Amino acid sequence: MTIEEKAAQVVEEFEMFGDWMDKYSYLIELGEENEPLPEELKIKQNLISGCQSQLWLVAEYRDGKVYFRADSDAIITKGIARVVLRVLNGESPDTILNCKMEFLDKIGLTQHLSPTRSNGLNAMIKQIKLYALVFKTKYEQNK
Amino acid sequence: MKFDVNKIRQDFPELQREIYGKPLVYFDNGATTLKPQQVIERVKKYYTFDNANVHRGVHFLSQEATTEMENAREYVRKFLGAESTSEIIFTKGTTESINLVASSFGRRFIKRGDEILVSEMEHHANIVPWQLLCQQSGAVLKVIPVGDSGEIDLELYESLLSEKTKLVAFTQISNVLGTVNPVKEMSDLAHDYGARVLIDGAQGVAHDYVNVRELDCDFYVFSGHKIFAPMGIGVLYGKEKVLEEMPPYQSGGEMIDKVSFEETTFNDLPFKFEAGTPNVGGILGLETALRYWQSFDLKEVKKHEKDLLDYATEQLTAFPRVKIIGRAANKASVISFVIDGVHHYDAGTILDRLGVAVRTGHHCAQPLMQRFDIQGTVRASMTIYNTREEVDIFIKALERTIKMFS
Numbered sequence: 001m002t003i004e005e006k007a008a009q010v011v012e013e014f015e016m017f018g019d020w021m022d023k024y025s026y027l028i029e030l031g032e033e034n035e036p037l038p039e040e041l042k043i044k045q046n047l048i049s050g051c052q053s054q055l056w057l058v059a060e061y062r063d064g065k066v067y068f069r070a071d072s073d074a075i076i077t078k079g080i081a082r083v084v085l086r087v088l089n090g091e092s093p094d095t096i097l098n099c100k101m102e103f104l105d106k107i108g109l110t111q112h113l114s115p116t117r118s119n120g121l122n123a124m125i126k127q128i129k130l131y132a133l134v135f136k137t138k139y140e141q142n143k
Numbered sequence: 144m145k146f147d148v149n150k151i152r153q154d155f156p157e158l159q160r161e162i163y164g165k166p167l168v169y170f171d172n173g174a175t176t177l178k179p180q181q182v183i184e185r186v187k188k189y190y191t192f193d194n195a196n197v198h199r200g201v202h203f204l205s206q207e208a209t210t211e212m213e214n215a216r217e218y219v220r221k222f223l224g225a226e227s228t229s230e231i232i233f234t235k236g237t238t239e240s241i242n243l244v245a246s247s248f249g250r251r252f253i254k255r256g257d258e259i260l261v262s263e264m265e266h267h268a269n270i271v272p273w274q275l276l277c278q279q280s281g282a283v284l285k286v287i288p289v290g291d292s293g294e295i296d297l298e299l300y301e302s303l304l305s306e307k308t309k310l311v312a313f314t315q316i317s318n319v320l321g322t323v324n325p326v327k328e329m330s331d332l333a334h335d336y337g338a339r340v341l342i343d344g345a346q347g348v349a350h351d352y353v354n355v356r357e358l359d360c361d362f363y364v365f366s367g368h369k370i371f372a373p374m375g376i377g378v379l380y381g382k383e384k385v386l387e388e389m390p391p392y393q394s395g396g397e398m399i400d401k402v403s404f405e406e407t408t409f410n411d412l413p414f415k416f417e418a419g420t421p422n423v424g425g426i427l428g429l430e431t432a433l434r435y436w437q438s439f440d441l442k443e444v445k446k447h448e449k450d451l452l453d454y455a456t457e458q459l460t461a462f463p464r465v466k467i468i469g470r471a472a473n474k475a476s477v478i479s480f481v482i483d484g485v486h487h488y489d490a491g492t493i494l495d496r497l498g499v500a501v502r503t504g505h506h507c508a509q510p511l512m513q514r515f516d517i518q519g520t521v522r523a524s525m526t527i528y529n530t531r532e533e534v535d536i537f538i539k540a541l542e543r544t545i546k547m548f549s
């Protein structure tokens with residue numbers, strides 16, 4: 001599936017929900033199902049600052065693709081992270097760098113995106129793009 | 144004026160707002176209060192008809208604005224029970240007031256080996272300026288511990304005082320726990336050891352009686368926006384003899400007497416500490432806000448707030464998963480709590496969607512969070528315009544919130 005297809009799928013899923021309560025219930029469900037990060041990865045280096053909730057993000061580069069894992073002490077934050085990562089995981093650094101994240105707007109999550117918003121979604125996206133840039137520079141500069 | 148909450152509510156246009164289609168329940172008054180129409184009108188009038196720069200102009204409008212501003216200063220003096228208007232300095236708010244003292248008093252009076260005492264329940268604004276001062280001067284910052292109930296043990300406090308103590312800074316009311324501190328006793332004890340006292344009135348000013356002469360504190364600081372005034376205006380009260388000995392904080396216009404490139408002499412109090420054009424609109428708004436606040440009988444206000452506090456506390460206690468942080472015997476209408484299994488951020492997000500504005504997080508009091516071994520709390524802080532019906536809405540919303548996370 002391309003990144004566009006994945007994003008479209010997420011948008012479609014969220015469109016099924018009539019009201020915000022169902023949307024949040026779904027985010028909570030996603031958050032609860034999130035595979036927790038092992039404790040040894042929940043360290044300061046992986047902690048995204050600027051969040052009212054704590055959010056940890058780790059990234060790996062395998063065969064030209066980037067894979068993220070995230071965890072948080074707040075369930076909604078975890079749910080939101082899962083939605084974002086479902087779309088971005090397994091993509092190339094370039095695709096991630098070029099992704100405009102419009103799907104977040106369509107599912108009504110952009111209210112969480114302003115820099116002052118305390119769940120750190122904005123900070124997380126910045127960090128994701130930073131990882132993509134680092135991997136691109138480190139592994140792909142000779143391409 | 145008779146205390147009539149329904150009538151009071153009509154003074155606050157923002158209470159008419161709906162949030163996500165639900166009537167707003169505003170329980171974030173500890174962060175900032177809503178503004179009454181009277182204050183809004185006063186600020187509007189100033190910028191519409193009265194705007195002019197103060198203190199320098201000979202023209203009519205400038206003199207009028209100067210008179211109004213100085214009348215406002217006189218009103219603040221009376222409000223605080225200060226001796227003279229020389230003791231009333233307008234600042235941006237509590238944070239700037241504390242920074243002014245830390246910087247100016249600190250430079251003049253704090254030396255290596257001296258001790259500064261703050262309590263464990265302080266807001267960062269009443270910790271960090273002292274910490275920086277200690278780093279610069281070689282003084283030592285000591286901490287007055289807070290007990291499990293959220294109260295300061297006076298004996299423990301006294302045991303920390305010595306002739307090395309040069310300044311003690313503490314809050315009148317905790318922004319997290321709601322604890323009303325015994326500020327008069329704490330101030331007197333500090334003076335027994337020759338220390339100066341700064342009281343952070345950011346929360347206290349809008350819940351309790353203040354008289355700086357009775358308290359005998361050396362400094363009292365507060366922000367206007369937490370007592371119905373505009374943002375960006377606050378007050379530093381300082382005893383005249385102490386302020387006289389303090390060097391200027393910021394420099395520029397207004398605070399000078401004579402300037403030449405060889406030497407500058409400074410203006411008298413309070414202008415010595417008011418460099419630059421003051422926030423005249425804010426100052427006039429502050430005066431109106433204080434007049435508004437003082438139009439109510441404080442006894443009635445306290446009765447109303449106590450009723451809200453008791454009512455909300457009783458209902459919160461009925462939730463098995465809710466734990467209230469801060470059970471002081473003397474408490475203002477501020478309730479912090481944690482929910483077993485629900486992160487404060489998650490709770491705040493859902494409560495917001497239900498039209499209830501609360502504050503979540505560490506409330507700029509991280510040392511206090513560490514003290515109670517928590518990451519943060521949900522805080523409901525109530526004031527004169529809040530009602531039992533709003534507490535009911537809040538409790539129902541909380542019930543629904545907790546259900547979503549089980």
